[in-house]
Amino acid sequence: MKGAQFPNPIYLVNPKYIDEDLMGYKFYDSISSIPDETPVDLAIIAVPAQLTPSIIEQLGKKGVSFAHIFSSGFSELDTEFDKKGKKLEEELIRNASRYGIRILGPNCMGIVAPKSNLTFLMSFRSMQEANKEFDSKNIEGLDDLGNLINNGQVAFISQSGGIAFTHGMLSHSLGYSFSKIVSLGNQIDLDLLDFLRYFKDDPETKIISMYIENIKREGNEFVRLLKETTAKKPVIIWKGGIFQTGHQAVMSHTGGLAGNYKMWESMACQTGVILVDNFVELTDMIQTSLTYPFPQTLGTAVLSMSGGTAVESTDEVERNGLLMPLLTQEVTQKINQFIPEINSNLKNPLEFGGKNSLEHTVKIIKMLGEEPQFSSIIMASSPEYLVFRRGNSLDDYIKAISNALPPHSGKILLCVASSMNMFEQGIKMNLEFSSKSLSNGFVVYRSTAAAAKSCYRWWKYGKYLEKRKIV
Amino acid sequence: MKGAQFPNPIYLVNPKYIDEDLMGYKFYDSISSIPDETPVDLAIIAVPAQLTPSIIEQLGKKGVSFAHIFSSGFSELDTEFDKKGKKLEEELIRNASRYGIRILGPNCMGIVAPKSNLTFLMSFRSMQEANKEFDSKNIEGLDDLGNLINNGQVAFISQSGGIAFTHGMLSHSLGYSFSKIVSLGNQIDLDLLDFLRYFKDDPETKIISMYIENIKREGNEFVRLLKETTAKKPVIIWKGGIFQTGHQAVMSHTGGLAGNYKMWESMACQTGVILVDNFVELTDMIQTSLTYPFPQTLGTAVLSMSGGTAVESTDEVERNGLLMPLLTQEVTQKINQFIPEINSNLKNPLEFGGKNSLEHTVKIIKMLGEEPQFSSIIMASSPEYLVFRRGNSLDDYIKAISNALPPHSGKILLCVASSMNMFEQGIKMNLEFSSKSLSNGFVVYRSTAAAAKSCYRWWKYGKYLEKRKIV
Numbered sequence: 001m002k003g004a005q006f007p008n009p010i011y012l013v014n015p016k017y018i019d020e021d022l023m024g025y026k027f028y029d030s031i032s033s034i035p036d037e038t039p040v041d042l043a044i045i046a047v048p049a050q051l052t053p054s055i056i057e058q059l060g061k062k063g064v065s066f067a068h069i070f071s072s073g074f075s076e077l078d079t080e081f082d083k084k085g086k087k088l089e090e091e092l093i094r095n096a097s098r099y100g101i102r103i104l105g106p107n108c109m110g111i112v113a114p115k116s117n118l119t120f121l122m123s124f125r126s127m128q129e130a131n132k133e134f135d136s137k138n139i140e141g142l143d144d145l146g147n148l149i150n151n152g153q154v155a156f157i158s159q160s161g162g163i164a165f166t167h168g169m170l171s172h173s174l175g176y177s178f179s180k181i182v183s184l185g186n187q188i189d190l191d192l193l194d195f196l197r198y199f200k201d202d203p204e205t206k207i208i209s210m211y212i213e214n215i216k217r218e219g220n221e222f223v224r225l226l227k228e229t230t231a232k233k234p235v236i237i238w239k240g241g242i243f244q245t246g247h248q249a250v251m252s253h254t255g256g257l258a259g260n261y262k263m264w265e266s267m268a269c270q271t272g273v274i275l276v277d278n279f280v281e282l283t284d285m286i287q288t289s290l291t292y293p294f295p296q297t298l299g300t301a302v303l304s305m306s307g308g309t310a311v312e313s314t315d316e317v318e319r320n321g322l323l324m325p326l327l328t329q330e331v332t333q334k335i336n337q338f339i340p341e342i343n344s345n346l347k348n349p350l351e352f353g354g355k356n357s358l359e360h361t362v363k364i365i366k367m368l369g370e371e372p373q374f375s376s377i378i379m380a381s382s383p384e385y386l387v388f389r390r391g392n393s394l395d396d397y398i399k400a401i402s403n404a405l406p407p408h409s410g411k412i413l414l415c416v417a418s419s420m421n422m423f424e425q426g427i428k429m430n431l432e433f434s435s436k437s438l439s440n441g442f443v444v445y446r447s448t449a450a451a452a453k454s455c456y457r458w459w460k461y462g463k464y465l466e467k468r469k470i471v
Numbered sequence: 472m473k474g475a476q477f478p479n480p481i482y483l484v485n486p487k488y489i490d491e492d493l494m495g496y497k498f499y500d501s502i503s504s505i506p507d508e509t510p511v512d513l514a515i516i517a518v519p520a521q522l523t524p525s526i527i528e529q530l531g532k533k534g535v536s537f538a539h540i541f542s543s544g545f546s547e548l549d550t551e552f553d554k555k556g557k558k559l560e561e562e563l564i565r566n567a568s569r570y571g572i573r574i575l576g577p578n579c580m581g582i583v584a585p586k587s588n589l590t591f592l593m594s595f596r597s598m599q600e601a602n603k604e605f606d607s608k609n610i611e612g613l614d615d616l617g618n619l620i621n622n623g624q625v626a627f628i629s630q631s632g633g634i635a636f637t638h639g640m641l642s643h644s645l646g647y648s649f650s651k652i653v654s655l656g657n658q659i660d661l662d663l664l665d666f667l668r669y670f671k672d673d674p675e676t677k678i679i680s681m682y683i684e685n686i687k688r689e690g691n692e693f694v695r696l697l698k699e700t701t702a703k704k705p706v707i708i709w710k711g712g713i714f715q716t717g718h719q720a721v722m723s724h725t726g727g728l729a730g731n732y733k734m735w736e737s738m739a740c741q742t743g744v745i746l747v748d749n750f751v752e753l754t755d756m757i758q759t760s761l762t763y764p765f766p767q768t769l770g771t772a773v774l775s776m777s778g779g780t781a782v783e784s785t786d787e788v789e790r791n792g793l794l795m796p797l798l799t800q801e802v803t804q805k806i807n808q809f810i811p812e813i814n815s816n817l818k819n820p821l822e823f824g825g826k827n828s829l830e831h832t833v834k835i836i837k838m839l840g841e842e843p844q845f846s847s848i849i850m851a852s853s854p855e856y857l858v859f860r861r862g863n864s865l866d867d868y869i870k871a872i873s874n875a876l877p878p879h880s881g882k883i884l885l886c887v888a889s890s891m892n893m894f895e896q897g898i899k900m901n902l903e904f905s906s907k908s909l910s911n912g913f914v915v916y917r918s919t920a921a922a923a924k925s926c927y928r929w930w931k932y933g934k935y936l937e938k939r940k941i942v
Contacts, residue, residue, distance in 0.1 A: 306633025
């Protein structure tokens with residue numbers, strides 16, 4: 001919080017340390033001894049589970065109305081025979097409702113709200129400090145929170161603290177920032193639906209993304225709220241725990257998939273929710289939603305380096321639902337004026353490996369932008385060929401391709417950069433390429449499959465809105 | 472070839488340059504003027520397509536019996552109305568058969584045979600030189616062929632020259648080397664089956680891998696040969712062009728998938744071939760085959776860092792065919808002696824984020840190695856936590872986990888290192904981790920899904936051999 005330059009007073013409460021201070025903050029021996037001049041908006045509770053109900057009691061007396069319980073050791077540890085955690089949670093709720101306190105958690109990371117400099121993200125050095133009992137190596141890294149607390153447009157609600165933390169920490173390499181991040185924990189009071197309802201109307205939030213494992217309320221209520229929300233902004237859901245059989249491997253295991261996943265799929269169909277399968281797909285989809293208008297059709301053109309990758313790209317593009325219409329003969333002939341037939345293939349996918357240059361690439365993208373049968377263009381080749389072998393700089397490359405599509409064509413250019421690379425320089429360049437992409441109007445995906453999948457899902461949400469006559 | 476230290480004479484033939492020399496080699500004005508003292512084993516032909524038939528004629532007169540035609544511009548350019556390329560190829564075959572010459576190609580990269588220092592791979596600097604008409608930047612890179620021509624155990628047959636080249640060039644980061652690489656091209660004479668038959672009996676080749684788009688001979692002959700081969704060594708096939716509709720997007724497109732892919736799948740079932748879907752899966756599968764014994768069952772234990780990734784891993788593991796039996800209570804209790812219950816989950820997946828240490832990790836792997844319900848263990852967490860936050864060195868980490876499984880347990884440990892990373896150091900470390908893995912007895916996959924998929928496929932080949940009573 002200090003690293004994030006939280007502007008308001010922070011009070012540390014712990015009776016054990018009243019004679020000490022921590023980073024310039026003094027310790028109070030109890031909640032009641034906190035000075036009254038500044039009202040306390042939020043209490044972060046990190047004491048052993050069994051002490052939390054009495055802390056809530058004390059907060060109530062102090063007039064604090066919002067508590068984030070970081071502590072674990074509640075119902076998540078319960079077994080069929082031992083419901084101690086559940087009982088503690090009920091006690092928390094009883095105490096909280098007596099004073100009108102709202103609780104986030106327990107067993108969660110809390111909230112990141114960059115606009116208020118409130119965060120649970122930490123710098124690389126802080127992470128090392130947190131483990132300083134170990135002989136940690138002194139590695140140079142991010143020294144302050146820097147752009148980790150940039151104000152952004154993406155809300156992320158997560159039922160996993162680890163995933164909330166990871167997602168937030170990756171912000172600088174993903175090229176987007178967060179309006180808010182919420183780690184939900186056990187949801188004994190404030191839950192997914194409360195936050196979803198809030199983000200629906202939050203003017204700072206342009207996209208709502210979630211990692212969820214289960215819903216604590218009626219399915220109908222959730223579906224209704226989702227429908228209202230998707231009419232206003234994209235909702236991307238990664239549903240974890242699709243397979244119920246992790247803990248019951250002996251039981252029928254396709255059965256588990258069918259029931260559960262089918263339900264989520266039909267919910268997504270009804271509500272326009274964009275369903276994704278894992279973390280990488282979640283970040284791909286957020287980048288896609290932030291960057292592109294809806295593709296009007298499934299027609300895509302694929303630019304490729306070699307015949308083999310062209311075939312691979314075609315398989316991956318079509319496997320993921322897009323279509324690849326042919327180029328018209330007129331366009332092929334126009335391209336043949338500067339790219340000879342030999343060792344190239346100008347149908348779709350287009351490959352012109354040996355005769356590739358930045359100028360030719362841009363020229364071809366421009367031409368494809370005028371063709372009605374394509375709504376999207378997938379560049380299935382990383383920039384390394386043009387940068388390392390043709391001597392272009394990466395920045396020139398980025399600038400050229402980001403301006404290649406005719407303005408207002410309504411079409412989108414999706415790029416691919418492989419994580420497999422012959423040279424370390426190539427990997428480094430691809431990372432730089434990715435991190436600079438969003439601010440230049442395109443997304444860099446890890447594979448053609450990922451680009452196609454995201455494009456297809458984005459098209460589908462567009463069609464959903466069209467059907468509801470929203471766009 | 473010079474970079475690869477090809478030990479025998481190389482004769483350059485080109486009448487235009489008879490007064491010049493290239494890297495110390497003189498030019499001959501015709502094939503007939505090459506001195507007779509050393510017999511010529513191989514001719515590499517890189518002249519315009521229409522000249523190739525007369526070159527074959529000249530080679531015949533000289534007594535050269537093997538020609539690799541690099542040139543393109545043959546049947547691959549033909550259209551429905553223009554079969555010029557096909558006619559040229561027929562002329563080539565007529566001329567070749569008159570002299571008993573065997574042809575590889577045309578339209579291909581040729582052969583890499585490290586033992587003979589024969590190669591089409593090139594150093595990074597050579598690649599830049601090849602494009603020196605452009606103002607290429609001088610980037611430090613591999614200066615000679617180094618380990619690109621290491622003698623290895625993997626044969627790769629490819630119908631795409633680009634993929635053959637890429638695969639070869641990635642050898643040093645993939646951690647394996649090649650016995651031979653063959654780029655097939657148009658297969659007018661020597662074809663896939665010829666090479667497959669050769670590699671079946673090649674004592675240097677332990678694994679046969681392929682990229683193929685189509686078969687030029689009878690399906691039955693191919694199936695018979697595959698059956699003979701899989702009885703001796705693993706055959707991994709990446710079939711490109713699963714979707715026939717890239718060029719005919721308007722036509723029914725699931726129809727294309729069903730017919731074609733189903734045929735390949737049933738062929739794989741019959742023959743024990745390991746079918747993969749793309750380049751990354753091909754390399755994953757080669758690494759898997761080179762490294763592990765067959766898993767005896769589908770039972771796998773997953774080690775994870777946080778609750779969220781544990782759920783993600785479970786989904787990915789089960790989606791790809793493996794099963795996750797529970798830990799016995801005895802083992803859970805043993806682990807609870809050093810890892811407290813709070814913030815950990817010791818069923819399966821096992822997650823013990825905050826209390827993770829290298830010592831604990833190794834201890835747990837050892838215990839899992841003794842449990843009969845697991846044949847494989849997937850470490851779904853990259854080493855960065857232990858290296859950056861707990862101060863272990865990567866080499867200690869590698870050493871510890873590579874020795875963790877009890878010898879002769881017959882079980883396998885599969886590792887995962889994400890390409891998404893909060894810090895550049897993490898990405899670099901994961902690359903180093905991957906490149907050192909194979910020589911330490913384990914494989915590092917890019918995702919839990921990839922690990923599970925490869926493990927499942929390897930198990931399936933094992934079962935196939937069992938059924939045929941081969942193992």
